[in-house]
Amino acid sequence: MEIRKVIRTLGFLIALLAVWQSLAILEVYPEYIFPSPLGVLQTLARGFQNGRFVIGIASSMQRILIGFGISAILGVAFGLALGRQRWLNDTLGALVLGLQTLPSICWLPIALLWFGLSETAILFVVVMGALLAITTATEAGVKNTPPLYLRAARNLGARGWKLYALVILPAALPSILTGMKLGWSFAWRSLMAAELLYVSLGLGQLLTMGRELNDMSQVIAVMIVIIAIGLLVDRAVFAPLESRVRERWGLNS
């Protein structure tokens, strides 16, 4: 069954590439509008060889790591507080819920006014992209802590911060991870959008440059890189982490 699925998926992708390549060979559209897959591959290789893509990836990754790191720390802290304090939940909780409907790129104008055309402005947008998702997921995890764990912990003498750090937080971990996964993909999207609008080194800038030079193959090559990084982080970092935690927490059965 598994093998059949793999063959079907691979077959589809190969067929798609074949159609794309033959359309390009037949020159149905001009090269600058419709590059061939081989052309895109060459651009990709060249981009990595002359280091432009490497620098772009490195600066985008640096931004997302810092931005996502800040949101993860703040989001978990906010979520813990919102999940356990009813008065916070009724006040700030309502605000978080409202702000969450705002696409995070909409924070860019504020960020530009506050921080000017700077790294900080981009970072702000990235942080806002992931923060609310992580906050809400942590809050949900805390609220859904099985009462049995709380009773057992209290019964074994757990009080105050130890109860938070050693019982409530780990009990909420599966939910927190889900929030982080979602938050990461939001942050990645926000970052790309912000980099498109505010030109400095990064993958977004490479996309803009491709457009300005009428170099469609660069545009597509950079899009492929963006997709690949998104997929890689999801599959290589979050998916294994999530499945391990779910198994250990006994949530798989």
Added chain:
Amino acid sequence: MKLEIRNVGKTFQSKSGAITAIDTATLNVRAGEFVCLLGPSGCGKSTLLNLIAGLDKPTRGEILMDGKPIGNTGTDRVMIFQSAALFPWLSVFDNVKFGLNMIGVPKPERQVIARRYLAMVHLAEFENAFVHELSGGMRQRVAIARALALDPAVLLMDEPFGALDAQTRDLLHGELQTIWQATCKTILFVTHNVREAVVLGDRVVVFSARPARIKREWTVDLPRPRQIESYAVVDLARDIMQTLKDDVLVSQRDNDAQRLSELEMQMIGDDVL
């Protein structure tokens, strides 16, 4: 340590009105005594255990330990739940050490104590295992070790073997008796299984259907270790069963029983902090 339960009653307030879980209960437990609380499901005996543990407050009456009223939860009274309630993010070893960490026992000492009780429940070689790798019986053993590690005077057991298969349960009955004799703990053991109560208890206290009242009690002076299939156990169990029968019927008609146990969980979850 002597445990006195004096005219204790508990009424839960819910949106659809008040539910009285315990009408009134008075019970004296000697130090080192093994008392089984027996009654139909949902009759309020678990509520009584929660009150003794300090996880909830009685509406009426008082609970004393050596003459002093019990306060909140305390590690002198540790509860063992039906579904082991181990922490899945911790290894078996760390689970057993959890309570010791909470009350501030120094690290090297924690390890020694945890190893001692893991050995007592025959799980020494599983200290690095995680909860999802253990069978139901092994989980209960870890829960017992985790409770014993705190060296409580009173062990409160809330149908701890209710979800296990018959063979595992028999095995654990034997082990629990050995542990009890070795540690001299006072044990309050809630069950709705009559034979289990007779096998384990020095005394079997029978509760009526909800709202719980203590209906009768039996002293069990059969020699230990007792076997669940021995004639003496079966005979006494049949005796008690007859008394219980009418009440079980009442309880089965009572739709509120399920709601009560849900309510208990909710309330305790709500005001745990």
